[in-house]
Amino acid sequence: MKLKAFCVRNYRSVVDSGWCELSPDHITGIIGQNESGKTSLLEALKSFYEGEIDDDILRSDLSLPEVSCSFDIPVDMIRAVLNRKRVPEGLLQAFAREKELVLTRVWNEDKSSQVLAGGKEVEKIYDKLVASHQLKEEKLEARIRKILNETEKIRDQLKKLNQDREKLIRKLDLLITDYSDRKKRWRKRASGAEKEKLGAELEKMKEQIAELEKKADEKAAAAKDVSEKLDVLIPLTEVSVAVYDTRRRVGHAEENREKIFRELIEIQQRMEYAPSEREQRAAQLKLDVTQELYLQANKQVQDRQEEYERKKMIASLVIGGKGMRQAVKETEEWFSEYHRLYSRAELGHELFQLIPSFELFEDFSSLLPNRIDLSEIIKQKSEAEGFKAARNFLIVSGLTPDFFRQANSRILKQKIENLNRETTIDFQDYWRQSLGKKNKIRIHFELEHYDASHPEKVGKPYLEFWIRDDYERLYPKQRSRGVRWFLSFYLELRATAIRQDTGHRVLLIDEPGLSLHARAQEDVLKVFEAVKDRIQIIYTTHSPHLIDINKLYRLLAVQRRDVEDERSETVVFNARSLQEASSDTLSPIYTLMGSRITEQKFIQPKNNIILEDVSSYYYLTTFFQLAGKKQDVFILPSTHVTNVGMLVNLLMGWGMDFIVILDDDEEGNRMYREMKKNLFGNSDEKARRKICKLDSFQSMEDLFSTIDFKKYVLNKREGIPERNSEYIENNGLSKSILAAGFKQRVQEKGVKFTHFDDETRENIGRLLDRINSMLT
Amino acid sequence: MDREDKIRQQDKELTDSIRYAGLIQTAVLPTRDYLTNILPPHFIFFQPKDIVSGDFYWATRLGKKTYVAAADCTGHGVPGAFMSIMGISFLNEIVNQKIPLKTGRILNQLREKVMKALHQKGDSKEPKDGMDIALIMLDPENSLIEFSGAFNALYLIRDDKLQVIRGDRMPIGVNAVEERSFQTHVIQVQEGDCLYIFTDGFPDQFGGPEDKKYKYGPFQKFLLSIHKEDMEQQKWLLINEMLEWKGDNEQIDDILVIGIRIE
Known part of the structure; x- marks a missing residue:
């Protein structure tokens, strides 16, 4: 299970690194000048693993970062962890074909993030999954618009027909009333010319009435036809309106979220400049409330988006000829089926547990301290100075927190003394400097308790470290920074080798051995070689002594696109394109070749x-x-x-x-x-x-x-x-x-x-x- | 049309189609005239089991050197024929580079082409299709021949003695274990030497009083008994021997025997 390659986007100066392949022998060096973006690549990998980013990594165009990593993981391992939900069809085969697992961490505006699974083939499967049950967005949009226009037209038509019919009926009513009056009058007349005239008029009126009745019937029939057409269109109109309506609701929810987000930023800024602690506390309170509101608003957006997707699917089905009830049923079934499948994010979440752990070797936490509170080790306070180094030392010495639970401090001290006699850190195999060659370095530790000079901690236990050689015993900080760095680095690697539970690891090291002598830097490379089967190493350097001239394929070269402009984006060259990098970027290699001329x-x-x-x-x-x-x-x-x-x-x-x-x-x-x-x-x-x-x-x-x-x-x-x-x-x-x-x-x-x-x-x-x- | 007629019709169509394929296969084999031009006295006894064959022969001349091969592809009938067409095309492609190659290197290149065409990478599940072959290069100028074989051997008869020059025990195609380069055997020849290359069809044919395989020992003895005959006559004697051995049995595989006499 190895990290094969990575790709960083929108992370500080890196706009798009492209896929950077790591050396197949697990040691990859990133070379480049200062400010070229080397450290950004390491930090991006750390962010990928931990999910955390700071404001300062965002680019000025506020495009959100994305870090993808590709791993070499057998498909059987993937299959074994996917047992909570159903796996979309063809997905495992896609993983098997791609022979790699690609995970991409994407960040949102609020700095939250999610890991999505999948390379190109996997993405295609998910796209197809949704597309197969829905009309394409633009096509659906066009159909909906057409339906609404048509409905509008028919409604107008119907309205006009009804109005015309009503007009005719009113006219007919008047005519019939007039006709009855005249008929009465005609009956009263005995005979004569006037009666005849009236009779003729009545006949004419009768014809008019019949004609009007006919017209009214025609209008009624036409209205009925149009009305039938409308009946067909009504469900289509309803679903179309529902799509528009839900989309509008998504828009409102997004606006609301945006508004709260802006408030959040404002409060954060206000907090930074809060003149007093009281105001800061008040701002913090408001921040907490607003953050809660933001989460709610975000949830609302997600819910409404899903509702919108549902409406779209119903509309697609109804327009495609399904009845409303059937469409709703099928949509519900599909969504329930869809929810039974892993989403890309859920898949990413599950598969993330398979990948090796990424750790950044940092000076603050990883360098052996002079002392550290016992409680900080037991409580795993990783933010304490020297925490990692102290933890590593205890692992190398074979100690667990239980060791310190010994109630009798005299027995405990004796045990520690015995242990100190046994613990020799035999790192001179890797350390060719005279100190290591001639003298065995021992790390001693003691358990002490704070005295009255530390009133806030008085009586509390702490561990104190010493580095001894044959001549003297000094605090780690009294030793040269080089010895301290190398020793701490060595402890880290040894501890990793001992910790069976950790599995495979990716160790990220920024400028290893910056304070080391050239020979000692070469020793660092020796240590890398010794551990590379268990720990993949990615390090940045501009030291020629940390490059093996016989293994230039291990290098990635980083530089600014415009080498004269530090604001231009970072570009990365792999082993195959190394020659395209500038000579300044490649200077460690040239220096090395130059320095070897005399030596070799x-x-x-x-x-x-x-x-x-x-x-x-x-x-x-x-x-x-x-x-x-x-x-x-x-x-x-x-x-x-x-x-x-x-x-x-x-x-x-x-x-x-x-x-x-x-x-x-x-x-x-x-x-x-x-x-x-x-x-x-x-x-x-x-x-x-x-x-x-x-x-x-x-x-x-x-x-x-x-x-x-x-x-x-x-x-x-x-x-x-x-x-x-x-x-x-x-x-x-x-x-x-x-x-x-x-x-x-x-x-x-x-x-x-x-x-x-x-x-x-x-x-x-x-x-x-x-x-x-x-x-x- | 009743069911029987329909089947008969389909059978006829299929046979016609295979017969036509057979014509194509014959067309890609070297013609009698061409062989007479480039080879010393020789015979080719080629008797496919079906209309199309998985066995094939191939010959070509490059400068003053003549290459001749007898090959047997996995399977017979249609699948074998597909492979044989592929084999002939690849062999032509290889010699078309116009570089006189040793026979072992020709087989190496042929194997690469077959493995590439069949996507063979040494995985246990992939098909193991390929071919067995015997390839000779005749160099009359220097009175020598080169021989390389993938499973198939070369028989050389000189002074009434038959010498077996074995091919490498690996096929043209992916091997069970990692592929090695084919050996090139360089042999000085003299006038009257008889060379025979063949596929396993003749020695594997069932027949005789006990309905057994003909086998390689009797095959060698038979060749020894006829090798002094005229080459064309040798072919008829082989045909006759096969007919008598086979009797009423069905021919089980394609048969190919090539004999060449060094002048």
């Missing part, structure tokens, strides 16, 4: 071999060793083929003899042409005396037969029909990591030259012979 006989007057890059360095040194060929060669790796010319110029300037080995690829050939033109008067013959091209091999890796490449370099079994170098490029692999792995494998497994097949032996033999002939 890096360059000599003769037999110098300049190589394109560090990976070629690993291969060639190993080839020489395996083939048992000439050993007095001095191999100088460039950081990239483009820098070969510079090294050649330097050696020529110093009057030193050399040869260059170049790959037979585009860049190698370009460098060959350049050097031939600039240094060898454009003569192939002269250039060939100094430059050895890997003819027909694109790079050192192609010297291996495919079988040997897979076995000794790649450590994998799969069909590779292309060239080895092409395979590396096509699969985005790091050449230096592979080359370092090869060197390590050869050393650890006792690989011999005869173990390679004839193809590899032939190719390497030919290259070494050629180098030898060029050197002599």
Whole structure:
């Protein structure tokens, strides 16, 4: 269960670090100048684990931070913890396919946070889960708008039809009344012309009445049709209105929360500037109340959002042709089913318990103190000075709080004395400084009680620490800061190794051994090596002594996008893109290479071999060793083929003899042409005396037969029909990591030259012979 | 159309389709004329069990050197035929690089291509499909041959003695244990030497009075008994021997035997 990579967004100067892959051998160094953002990356990882952030990590644009970590966790372990709820379909398969667990901590405006689970595939599953039961937002919106417009239109139509009908009926009523009057009059008349005239009028009126009745009936029929249409539209309208309504309610709740949040900020600011303690207390009280209100408001937003989602789903179903009752039923079923499934946040919460613990090695808590109150250790007061170091010491000594429960203080003191005789911290294996070499360092501790000089603590027990060597006994703080740091650091690692319950850990160390001598800093690296199987280490440094030149793949380089502007964002380069970092950022590596020149006989007057890059360095040194060929060669790796010319110029300037080995690829050939033109008067013959091209091999890796490449370099079994170098490029692999792995494998497994097949032996033999002939 | 007619119809369609596939497979095998041009006196006894075959032969010339192979893919019939087409294409691709490679390196490259094509990575659950093969390179200029084999062997008959040159005990495809490079055997040859490469179809055929496998011992003896005959005649004698051995039994696998006489 290892941390494989991390990605930090919107955290101080880091806008987006991209995925930063950690070294596969568990020691990762972050290099960069001051203010480049190295520490921010460590703190971001700490925040990821602890969930806490300060105001000062927020960027000025107030974009909220997000930290993602990817872990190498077997899917069986994931399956084992997911037993409280149901797991969405396909999720475990997605984890198995992705072969990693990605967890992302996202923070909210109130600095609360949640951990969401999932890489891209997992995200897709959740998106699909919701999308499959709902119309897309814009589509739903368009449909709702259409329905509401249509309903409005039909209502208007119906209203007009009813009005027209009423008008007709009123007219008809009048006509009928007039008709009855006239009919009475007509009956009273015995006969004559007037009666006839009246009779004719009545007939006409009758026709008019019939016509009006017909019209009224038509209007009624039309109204009925329209009304039926409206009946169909009404449930659709109702659900549409409900969607709008709930959305409005979400908006109101959000406004309310925003208002309370602003109040909260205001109170916090007021608290900072409160002139008196009384006012501060009053502000604190108000702050507590407002915080409570904020939580309520936040809950309201969440509830209303869910209600909005429900209404949207009902609307989607009704619009899709389902009856209202059915839609409500299906929605409720879906939500109840949905609630039975793990949400991404719940999943994140569950899976978080599987990951290794992250701990930042901090000077204040981790350096061994002179004294610490016993109660602070027993009560686990991690904020006490030196708490972690004291706790670590007790673990290393095999003590538990029960040890101090011994009522008889004389017996307790005797026990401590015995223990002090036994406890020798044998860290001189790692500490090559004279103090450690010549003298065994012992840490002594004593149990004392406060006297009257500390009236508030009088009579209370405390532990006192001493660091002894053969000559003197001093308080930790009286020792050099270097010894104190190294000892405390050593205790931390030893304690971790002893604590069986802690499982795997990620230790974050900011500028380890800042106060240590160069040799002691190299000792820190030795300790890292010793513990790397149990503890993954990520450290920041600008010290060349904390970098292993043979393991540059362990480095991440951090710098500002615009190196001249400290306000520009932080960018991170991994081992594969190290050469893109500025020379200032890479200065520890250059310093190291420079410092090694004198120490390791890096360059000599003769037999110098300049190589394109560090990976070629690993291969060639190993080839020489395996083939048992000439050993007095001095191999100088460039950081990239483009820098070969510079090294050649330097050696020529110093009057030193050399040869260059170049790959037979585009860049190698370009460098060959350049050097031939600039240094060898454009003569192939002269250039060939100094430059050895890997003819027909694109790079050192192609010297291996495919079988040997897979076995000794790649450590994998799969069909590779292309060239080895092409395979590396096509699969985005790091050449230096592979080359370092090869060197390590050869050393650890006792690989011999005869173990390679004839193809590899032939190719390497030919290259070494050629180098030898060029050197002599 | 009743049920029986329907089945008959489907059967006919399927057979036609396989027959056509058989034509394609024959088309990718080297032609008789081409083989006559590039090989010294030789015969090829190729008798698929079905219409299409999992066995295949392949030959090509690169400069003055001639490569010839007899291969047996996992399975016979249609699945075997798919593999055989793949094998022929890969072998052509490898020699098309125009670099004269040792036979062992050709097999190494062939294995890489097959493993890549079948996504084989050495996991226990993945399919173990692949092929067995015997590959010879004839170099008449230097009177030598190179031989490499994946399970399959080379028989060399000289002075009435049969010498077995065994191939490596691993297939072209993922192996049970980690893959190793194929060995290249370099053998000086002389005029009259007879070389035989073959698949396991002939020695594995059931038949005879006790209905048993023909086996490798009798196969070697039979070759010794006929090797002085004309190459074409050897082929007919092998066919005859097979027919007599098999009797009424069904042919159990594809059969391929290639014989070459060094001039």
